[in-house]
Amino acid sequence: GIQVEQSPPDLILQEGANSTLRCNFSDSVNNLQWFHQNPWGQLINLFYIPSGTKQNGRLSATTVATERYSLLYISSSQTTDSGVYFCAVGSNYQLIWGAGTKLIIKP
């Protein structure tokens, strides 16, 4: 089956810093999403991005489907950005999940 790998597993930054999170997947997909899981466990949809580039405020994402990777950019980090960021790809009826990147933003 499809494998999804995220890097780095952990990231600690000072407030105001920029970061890039990566998601590699092992096969072609028609669906890729980025989620943020907040400290209360809620999964928040960030981007639905099977290909191309999208931006939403300080966050942007790029998926290069032909090279099987996606990048999530966070600029001018805030403490509220802390949490775990997941990448998930669609395969048939399922979402295949990466292990996540745990991001800690220090004030």
Added chain:
Amino acid sequence: SQTIHQWPATLVQPVGSPLSLECTVEGTSNPNLYWYRQAAGRGLQLLFYSVGIGQISSEVPQNLSASRPQDRQFILSSKKLLLSDSGFYLCAWHPDGDTEAFFGQGTRLTVV
């Protein structure tokens, strides 16, 4: 717009007791519904999914079962909970594997 409700938010149950978690979806019909479990500090594991009433697919053999008695209702159950059933359970829906998925707020289950 579509919304997904999941309850309860937290639950503490003794070993050997039964479990029933409920998930309902509003604003759509015939959704694909999913139950995931997340162990502390880890990614999501797909437990069950359903593409229609009475249709359940199990991804991981375990102590849990799922049912879909109505189009927009998905229930996760257990007859006798184990300590290893502790975790964070999330219900999700999306029209199919190629479209955006949405999640309920989750149930944090602690088996003691």
